[in-house]
Amino acid sequence: MKAKSTELFENFAGTTGEITATHIAGHLIVRKKSHPLDAKTDSQKIMRQYFSVYTRNWAKLTHAQRDKWNAAAREASANKTYFGITGKISGFNLYVKSNINLKLINISTDLQEPVRNIPQNPPCVKPSEISGNSIIVELTENVHTDDTVILRVAPIQIGRSDNYKGLRQMGTIAGGSRQTDITQKFHELFAPPLNGERIQIQIHAINKKSGYASAKRDALLNTTIPQ
Numbered sequence: 287m288k289a290k291s292t293e294l295f296e297n298f299a300g301t302t303g304e305i306t307a308t309h310i311a312g313h314l315i316v317r318k319k320s321h322p323l324d325a326k327t328d329s330q331k332i333m334r335q336y337f338s339v340y341t342r343n344w345a346k347l348t349h350a351q352r353d354k355w356n357a358a359a360r361e362a363s364a365n366k367t368y369f370g371i372t373g374k375i376s377g378f379n380l381y382v383k384s385n386i387n388l389k390l391i392n393i394s395t396d397l398q399e400p401v402r403n404i405p406q407n408p409p410c411v412k413p414s415e416i417s418g419n420s421i422i423v424e425l426t427e428n429v430h431t432d433d434t435v436i437l438r439v440a441p442i443q444i445g446r447s448d449n450y451k452g453l454r455q456m457g458t459i460a461g462g463s464r465q466t467d468i469t470q471k472f473h474e475l476f477a478p479p480l481n482g483e484r485i486q487i488q489i490h491a492i493n494k495k496s497g498y499a500s501a502k503r504d505a506l507l508n509t510t511i512p513q
Contacts, residue, residue, distance in 0.1 A: 336382075340382040340385050340386065354399050358380055359380040393494060393497075397496075404493065405496075405498055406491060407503075408435050408489050409428070411487050412425060415509070422466070426464075428461075429462065430461055434459070435489050436489065437457050437466065439454065439456040441484075444482050452486075456475075461494070485509065487507060488503070489505075
């Protein structure tokens, strides 16, 4: 439920006992603490841990620091191409997302205040066929030097058109580079692709200084295994 924020609670965010509170679009939201089922994948468990950490850290920021995140969130919400979002985002959510994004590209320094660096839209995935044992994802040009591209991949069984629910993070492409070999990790997660299967790819860029993310791009790779 929405609660009218008073000076006493305007900076409160987090969980105490069975009550959870956060600020969304300028409103204080108070709800009963949820007890989610166990995460299904290691990635989901890690993301949940990050969210818990940064929910606690948000409460430790100064009033001035939170004001800066709230101002940056209003700016992001007003421009739908900014940060790859399509609606309103709160300062709290922007803070959490930016810091988690930096962790996804192995940057350990936490942001206390927002940085206004915007990622470039990532290059397109170069159309190609996988023929043989190697699975190499190549972009049409190098990633911008201040960005890192996150690569999510899933196999598409013959007869299906997509597999968005099966997408898993497969690796990154660093700034200044344009390709990566995902063969080993793909085989570990999904097993080698079958002849005629397609591989769904989804990429987006994260700026290494701000943690801001671009919109996503989707692509398909065909598989032709020599008989």
